[in-house]
Amino acid sequence: MLITTETLLGADPPRSAYLESYRVLRSSVLALNEKEPFQTVLVTSPGQGEGKTTVVTNLGIMLGLVEKPTIIADADFYAEGISEVLGTADAVGLTDLCLGQVQLDEALIETEIPSLHILSTGTQIDRGPELAVTGSMKQVMGQLKERAEFVLLDCTPVSGFATALSLAGAVDTVFVVSLARSQATVVQRCLDELRERGANIGGVIVNDVLPSDSAVHRAFHRYYG
Numbered sequence: 157m158l159i160t161t162e163t164l165l166g167a168d169p170p171r172s173a174y175l176e177s178y179r180v181l182r183s184s185v186l187a188l189n190e191k192e193p194f195q196t197v198l199v200t201s202p203g204q205g206e207g208k209t210t211v212v213t214n215l216g217i218m219l220g221l222v223e224k225p226t227i228i229a230d231a232d233f234y235a236e237g238i239s240e241v242l243g244t245a246d247a248v249g250l251t252d253l254c255l256g257q258v259q260l261d262e263a264l265i266e267t268e269i270p271s272l273h274i275l276s277t278g279t280q281i282d283r284g285p286e287l288a289v290t291g292s293m294k295q296v297m298g299q300l301k302e303r304a305e306f307v308l309l310d311c312t313p314v315s316g317f318a319t320a321l322s323l324a325g326a327v328d329t330v331f332v333v334s335l336a337r338s339q340a341t342v343v344q345r346c347l348d349e350l351r352e353r354g355a356n357i358g359g360v361i362v363n364d365v366l367p368s369d370s371a372v373h374r375a376f377h378r379y380y381g
């Protein structure tokens with residue numbers, strides 16, 4: 157799959173509430189960045205399949221569309237991240253950079269959006285969870301910050317996996333994606349665990365809000381339906 161200016165993951169036709177919700181997310185992220193500047197963003201969630209890869213990809217596209225230099229880096233070393241979705245799993249990437257085996261220019265993958273680049277997990281994916289706790293990962297984060305205004309890391313869930321907790325303190329901020337139907341206590345526990353690891357929580361992104369559940373979506377459909 158290619159990233160283009162026309163597609164959002166999971167999108168239906170343009171002008172939908174879905175597309176608009178990502179414009180709202182972009183606006184919130186840019187407003188937050190004005191108040192408390194950040195560049196590296198870890199995207200995680202309490203559990204599996206809550207929409208991390210979808211959200212991080214679409215947020216990257218939305219930032220790219222307003223010409224914000226953005227890199228989406230795949231830090232999900234269990235092959236559930238953007239490298240799998242885009243079919244770039246065999247490319248050099250984050251792990252190779254940590255091991256000093258490639259230069260950043262060789263690893264960055266262009267997209268149809270000039271401001272948006274992808275960084276795959278890399279060829280040493282099995283070593284990813286260990287590399288996530290090394291100083292070399294912090295160095296690579298520093299390199300990425302020099303190349304882009306925003307570096308979005310697609311990561312593992314918190315429950316059952318070490319990587320998100322390992323990286324939580326190595327990034328400027330953490331966004332937690334949570335399904336709307338998740339229990340508040342589960343989300344709270346996830347936030348507590350991340351904070352214990354030194355995370356600065358930028359916000360919680362609620363995914364899979366049903367139109368019938370949301371006054372905002374009802375209003376949208378009334379005006380544009």
Ligand SMILES: Nc1ncnc2c1ncn2[C@@H]1O[C@H](COP(=O)(O)OP(=O)(O)OP(=O)(O)O)[C@@H](O)[C@H]1O
Pocket residue numbers: 166201203204205206207208209210211232236237311312313363364365
């Ligand atoms: N808002 C949404 N509406 C419809 N489908 C969605 C939505 N968000 C995610 N999905 C679908 O749900 C599935 C899981 O999403 P995704 O892969 O983004 O989750 P994830 O949190 O990255 O999963 P994992 O923990 O396995 O990495 C995908 O098939 C995706 O297309």
Ligand SMILES: [Mg+2]
Pocket residue numbers: 208209210232236237238
């Ligand atoms: Mg994923």
